[in-house]
Amino acid sequence: xxxxxxxxxxxxxxxxxxxxxxxxxxxxxxxxxxxxxxxxxxxxxxxxxxxxxxxxxxxxxxxxxxxxxxxxxxxxxxxxxxxxxxxxxxxxxxxxxxxxxxxxxxxxxxxxxxxxxxxxxxxxxxxxxxxxxxxxxxxxxxxxxxxxxxxxxxxxxxxxxxxxxxxxxxxxxxxxxxxxxxxxxxxxxxxxxxxxxxxxxxxxxxxxxxxxxxxxxxxxxxxxxxxxxxxxxxxxxxxxxxxxxxxxxxxxxxxxxxxxxxxxxxxxxxxxxxxxxxxxxxxxxxxxxxxxxxxxxxxxxxxxxxxxxxxxxxxxxxxxxxxxxxxxxxxxxxxxxxxxxxxxxxxxxxxxxxxxxxxxxxxxxxxxxxxxxxxxxxxxxxxxxxxxxxxxxxxxxxxxxxxxxxxxxxxxxxxxxxxxxxxxxxxxxxxxxxxxxxxxxxxxxxxxxxxx
Ligand SMILES: C[S@@+](CC[C@H](N)C(=O)[O-])C[C@H]1O[C@@H](n2cnc3c(N)ncnc32)[C@H](O)[C@@H]1O
Numbered sequence: 338x339x340x341x342x343x344x345x346x347x348x349x350x351x352x353x354x355x356x357x358x359x360x361x362x363x364x365x366x367x368x369x370x371x372x373x374x375x376x377x378x379x380x381x382x383x384x385x386x387x388x389x390x391x392x393x394x395x396x397x398x399x400x401x402x403x404x405x406x407x408x409x410x411x412x413x414x415x416x417x418x419x420x421x422x423x424x425x426x427x428x429x430x431x432x433x434x435x436x437x438x439x440x441x442x443x444x445x446x447x448x449x450x451x452x453x454x455x456x457x458x459x460x461x462x463x464x465x466x467x468x469x470x471x472x473x474x475x476x477x478x479x480x481x482x483x484x485x486x487x488x489x490x491x492x493x494x495x496x497x498x499x500x501x502x503x504x505x506x507x508x509x510x511x512x513x514x515x516x517x518x519x520x521x522x523x524x525x526x527x528x529x530x531x532x533x534x535x536x537x538x539x540x541x542x543x544x545x546x547x548x549x550x551x552x553x554x555x556x557x558x559x560x561x562x563x564x565x566x567x568x569x570x571x572x573x574x575x576x577x578x579x580x581x582x583x584x585x586x587x588x589x590x591x592x593x594x595x596x597x598x599x600x601x602x603x604x605x606x607x608x609x610x611x612x613x614x615x616x617x618x619x620x621x622x623x624x625x626x627x628x629x630x631x632x633x634x635x636x637x638x639x640x641x642x643x644x645x646x647x648x649x650x651x652x653x654x655x656x657x658x659x660x661x662x663x664x665x666x667x668x669x670x671x672x673x674x675x676x677x678x679x680x681x682x683x684x685x686x687x688x689x690x691x692x693x694x695x696x697x698x699x700x701x702x703x704x705x706x707x708x709x710x711x712x713x714x715x716x717x718x719x720x721x722x723x724x725x726x727x728x729x730x731x732x733x734x735x736x737x738x739x740x741x742x743x744x745x746x747x748x749x750x751x752x753x754x755x756x757x758x759x760x761x762x763x764x765x766x767x768x769x770x771x772x773x774x775x776x777x778x779x780x781x782x783x784x785x786x787x788x789x
Contacts, residue, residue, distance in 0.1 A: 710745070
């Protein structure tokens with residue numbers, strides 16, 4: 338069974354979803370970026386976009402569960418596109434009650450006709466009709482608790498075991514289930530330009546359904562439409578950002594006129610938040626490894642009317658050659674990480690990462706912190722943050738840093754304490770089930786005034 342040719346069924350939601358799923362599984366590409374690109378290239382109608390999003394995320398989110406259901410119906414090897422087509426069709430049959438099962442099968446057959454040959458079409462039709470006749474096997478048959486949780490929630494067993502070691506069974510089960518819920522749409526109000534009340538009022542006058550966030554004062558939840566298409570957004574009053582991701586800047590405790598370094602800055606969500614908290618006074622030096630990503634920061638800064646941001650590129654571990662020691666009042670190290678706190682937004686992360694990846698990330702994370710330690714002024718503060726829930730990358734990296742630098746003062750920001758999201762180590766750990774935000778971590782460190 339080989340695909341005849343690469344054909345795009347323009348406007349066809351299921352074929353578009355299939356092309357995204359294939360790209361994700363072949364090239365480990367990010368589903369959220371592909372989704373935006375594919376909506377354009379397939380000319381997907383506005384009213385069909387929610388279904389495309391649902392088919393893409395749902396099929397990805399439940400990949401392991403769907404494979405478990407499909408296994409008894411399949412013998413031998415399958416072409417990638419046939420496997421993805423079967424997964425996507427089964428997802429509709431099992432999880433999308435509003436789509437009649439026969440419609441899901443017929444749509445799959447139409448795609449198979451275009452993408453494959455007669456034999457493939459017959460095979461897809463046969464498998465799916467057998468599923469409709471016989472139903473899928475029950476997950477209750479699985480006696481091993483970890484295997485069952487892994488297949489129920491579609492998280493690899495190694496990850497479930499790792500989380501159980503780190504958080505216990507109950508929290509792991511809640512986290513794995515929360516990862517299959519749709520993420521919230523959240524925006525941050527530009528407090529350097531307006532107030533939260535004014536932004537909410539303006540959005541409502543544009544017909545948006547919005548409400549105040551639960552944890553961060555300038556966070557708002559958007560329950561309808563695309564907030565990035567509103568006038569309120571265009572005029573620079575908003576940034577699309579998850580509420581958890583707004584927390585690290587609160588630990589940074591910036592004061593007007595300060596000199597701040599953001600060592601892993603792109604696309605600039607936190608850089609611009611820092612500048613807003615500074616009321617656009619002082620200097621925010623936004624540095625990122627990738628030159629091409631700086632444009633995103635610059636565009637955002639311009640749209641938000643922020644003039645205190647300077648961008649530059651290169652490996653931030655080398656910034657000791659650019660800046661003198663003890664230069665910055667505040668440094669944010671929003672480190673590259675496994676992303677295991679944002680599985681709802683990028684479900685492929687749970688399949689693509691390995692335990693070895695997590696361990697190797699801690700090296701660069703620790704090295705970035707070392708550079709930050711040299712560059713921060715005595716009395717200055719560093720915030721180390723990640724969008725992962727993995728304790729090795731989080732508390733682990735910070736505790737190792739504290740072992741190397743017993744002089745460092747570990748701060749417990751009041752804001753975190755009040756939010757009730759502290760780990761026993763006095764650091765911030767948000768899990769996706771806590772208040773609906775992404776999984777996020779932050780810890781604040783201070784260089785003593787006298788560093789003898
Ligand atoms: C978690 S993202 C940062 C998100 C950003 N702080 C925000 O809030 O929008 C991590 C960033 O680190 C950058 N990065 C990875 N390795 C780096 C390095 N050695 N030096 C500087 N930046 C690095 C990546 O390009 C990526 O943009």
